[in-house]
Amino acid sequence: MDRVSIGPVKGLRIAVAAFVLSIVLTLAVVAIGGYLLSHKTNEGSETHEAVCALVSDLEERTKGTQDFLAAHPHGVPGLASGSQLRESLHNQERTLDALNVITC
Numbered sequence: 001m002d003r004v005s006i007g008p009v010k011g012l013r014i015a016v017a018a019f020v021l022s023i024v025l026t027l028a029v030v031a032i033g034g035y036l037l038s039h040k041t042n043e044g045s046e047t048h049e050a051v052c053a054l055v056s057d058l059e060e061r062t063k064g065t066q067d068f069l070a071a072h073p074h075g076v077p078g079l080a081s082g083s084q085l086r087e088s089l090h091n092q093e094r095t096l097d098a099l100n101v102i103t104c
Helices: 008-071 082-101
Strands: none
Touching: 008 082
């Protein structure tokens, strides 16, 4: 098979064009990666704030349940027994323990 000769000047232009194209594509990939990374970081921050708000609410509800049980150890007849409230409190405390890995 014969090779096609394109000449030294034309070959240099093709090489320079290929180099410039590779630089442009590399910059585009880096820019897209940076954008996606910052977008994911923002989503992570929003998620962290939301989970912290839920943890704070759960801490307040747990404290409220503890206070209520201290004042009403048998619960409220016809509404919730003391054992039901203690079970709910236990579940709230287990959830807080599981979320303890998050620093708010």
